[in-house]
Amino acid sequence: MALETAHTTDIRFEGFTPGTEIWGVTQANFLVRPSGAHGKETAVQLNDPAARMLAEATGNVDSAEFRERAAQAAGEAILTDVAARGASPESIIVASNGYFADFPDLLERVKAALA
Helix, strand or coil: CEEECCCCEEEEEEEEECCHHHHCEEEEEEEEEECCCCCEEEEEEEEHHHHHHHHHHHCCCCCHHHHHHHHHHHHHHHHHHHHHCCCCCCCEEEECHHHHHHCHHHHHHHHHHHC
């Protein structure tokens, strides 16, 4: 699935990295390609406390399947925001409770995607 932003940045979900639960995260991988530029691989890691918070806030069961959906939704929201600001994404972004406290509008977008 590719998302288009106002700055014509293609954000393409590439899948999950298996085994990241040993680090306490679920990792969603993306390719971010601004128009006319080379693509950049970006990993969005949704940590376990944020995944639990999202499950509770959206009335979902905190399962491996939910964590994958949540990591993808978080990555799409975060990377769309980064692209809209004209910024380049970091190679690894950790979506945590602290991150969402700093960006409450992103938290609301992720919760809406998961409801």
